[in-house]
Amino acid sequence: MTQFGYKVLGFGSGGGPNPYIVASGGTEATSGNFKIHTFTGPGSFVVCQAPTPGNNVVSYMIVAGGGAGGKGHGGGGGAGGFREYKSPTDSYTASPLDGNPGGSAATVTACTSFPVQVGGGGAGSPATGSGTPFANTSGSDSVFACITSAGGGKAYGWTNVGAAGGSGGGAGSNNSPSTSGAAGNTPSTTPPQGNSGGDGASPKGGGGGGGGATGSGTNTTDPGPTASGGDGGAGATTSINATPTAFAGGGGGGNYFTPGAGGAGGSGGGGAGATVPGSDADEGEENTGGGGGGGGANYTKGEAGGSGVVIIRYKFK
Numbered sequence: 001m002t003q004f005g006y007k008v009l010g011f012g013s014g015g016g017p018n019p020y021i022v023a024s025g026g027t028e029a030t031s032g033n034f035k036i037h038t039f040t041g042p043g044s045f046v047v048c049q050a051p052t053p054g055n056n057v058v059s060y061m062i063v064a065g066g067g068a069g070g071k072g073h074g075g076g077g078g079a080g081g082f083r084e085y086k087s088p089t090d091s092y093t094a095s096p097l098d099g100n101p102g103g104s105a106a107t108v109t110a111c112t113s114f115p116v117q118v119g120g121g122g123a124g125s126p127a128t129g130s131g132t133p134f135a136n137t138s139g140s141d142s143v144f145a146c147i148t149s150a151g152g153g154k155a156y157g158w159t160n161v162g163a164a165g166g167s168g169g170g171a172g173s174n175n176s177p178s179t180s181g182a183a184g185n186t187p188s189t190t191p192p193q194g195n196s197g198g199d200g201a202s203p204k205g206g207g208g209g210g211g212g213a214t215g216s217g218t219n220t221t222d223p224g225p226t227a228s229g230g231d232g233g234a235g236a237t238t239s240i241n242a243t244p245t246a247f248a249g250g251g252g253g254g255n256y257f258t259p260g261a262g263g264a265g266g267s268g269g270g271g272a273g274a275t276v277p278g279s280d281a282d283e284g285e286e287n288t289g290g291g292g293g294g295g296g297a298n299y300t301k302g303e304a305g306g307s308g309v310v311i312i313r314y315k316f317k
Contacts, residue, residue: 018049019055021056021108023037023046026312035313047109047110047112050109057108058106059094060147060311062144066122066291066292067121068154069155069273070302072298073229075170076169076265076270076271077210078167078250079210079248080119086240089314097191103190119140122137122152123304124303142310150166151166152166156176158175161177162181164184165182168197170250170294174202180200195217196217197216207230208230209273211232212236212268213236215233220263229260230252232263233249235288251273252264252265252282257276262281265284273294274295281293283306289308
């Protein structure tokens with residue numbers, strides 16, 4: 001029998017067709033009877049052979065790029081959107097955001113190439129004086145099989161304007177356009193792909209934490225010399241890659257005063273906010289979708305968000 005121009009060969013002692021997916025793309029690994037394809041950059045998931053019905057739904061995790069932190073006692077960047085779907089035939093431990101049931105399944109067919117897009121992290125704002133633009137950017141989307149995770153929202157800061165996103169950017173303090181964190185889960189998905197950023201202090205204090213996959217960024221403490229930046233929201237932990245791993249943590253808010261501290265980055269690659277005096281904020285971790293940490297006093301920079309990742313998994317024997 002011939003299908004799609006290819007001769008279908010028999011497999012196994014019974015001579016019947018292979019009932020499982022045969023595919024290529026990304027970095028390939030196996031875990032027991034399951035094959036895992038990890039994409040840290042653009043590529044294609046190519047299905048070479050059709051599975052039987054019941055084995056044609058793949059598990060996936062799609063994480064977008066994280067947003068950048070805000071400049072100068074700014075908020076933490078929002079984590080990239082996190083979307084996961086565990087196939088009914090799969091056996092790993094999924095995150096609390098598993099979209100089965102109710103979410104978007106990815107059903108594959110033979111001789112089909114599915115483009116994969118992996119979002120980059122948002123660019124941080126430069127450490128420059130008050131007369132220089134302080135632009136930071138949101139993260140970029142990640143896409144597989146027409147399923148999109150939205151880039152994390154950039155944070156507010158010293159004249160930085162923040163943004164909603166997969167998770168929202170945290171608010172800044174003192175000369176920030178807003179002391180309210182930006183919304184997450186934008187655009188809306190089921191289950192939610194992220195959470196909102198935390199609030200900042202006015203007139204001076206710390207920035208709010210960026211939102212994470214499973215938790216909102218925390219608000220900064222009351223304004224004043226003992227204020228601290230808010231912590232980034234927690235990411236989501238899944239074993240889709242065979243090892244429990246957290247993704248999509250929000251960035252921590254930066255801090256204006258001492259002895260207060262910068263906020264901690266959320267589990268899942270979120271960067272810590274800057275503490276004054278002290279080191280710069282931390283960038284979001286690459287290939288986790290973590291948000292970047294917010295800058296400290298005056299014109300210290302907000303850091304970049306981490307790039308995203310796409311993981312596809314299915315039974316192959």
